[in-house]
Amino acid sequence: MAKCRECNKEISRVEDEDICPYCGCTHPIDPSYETKDITSLTLDKAGEGYTLYRSKEKKKAFILCLLLGFTGAHNFYLGFLSKGIIDAVITLVFVLGVGLPLFFTVWPSFLAFLIPFFVCFAVFAAISFKYIFNDTLKDAKGEFLR
Numbered sequence: 001m002a003k004c005r006e007c008n009k010e011i012s013r014v015e016d017e018d019i020c021p022y023c024g025c026t027h028p029i030d031p032s033y034e035t036k037d038i039t040s041l042t043l044d045k046a047g048e049g050y051t052l053y054r055s056k057e058k059k060k061a062f063i064l065c066l067l068l069g070f071t072g073a074h075n076f077y078l079g080f081l082s083k084g085i086i087d088a089v090i091t092l093v094f095v096l097g098v099g100l101p102l103f104f105t106v107w108p109s110f111l112a113f114l115i116p117f118f119v120c121f122a123v124f125a126a127i128s129f130k131y132i133f134n135d136t137l138k139d140a141k142g143e144f145l146r
Contacts, residue, residue, distance in 0.1 A: 055145060
């Protein structure tokens, strides 16, 4: 913005080019003043290996949550590594915590581990419908899903 020669305050309106609204001096803008072209200040990073960020897809996140939600795959896809690890650990602890006692006492077969696994699968599938159909869902970089 242009500044007054006398009082050095910014003059923002075109109507103020003849008289300064602050000090009242005539022709407050220096004749050699030039406006800066803002486009010359931006840097073109496209040629330097930079790429634009594409937001994650809601459909992919939903399918991952529905089919592999118990492993935390949807959270890994969205960039939430700690949430993905927590989902995988919860599934592992639940399947082993319920499956091992069933295996050694009631049912000495691999089916003792399938029951808690399917319970985890059903819980994560139910969570996925609420989780993915939320319109305010964002990925780890704060971008809305497309």
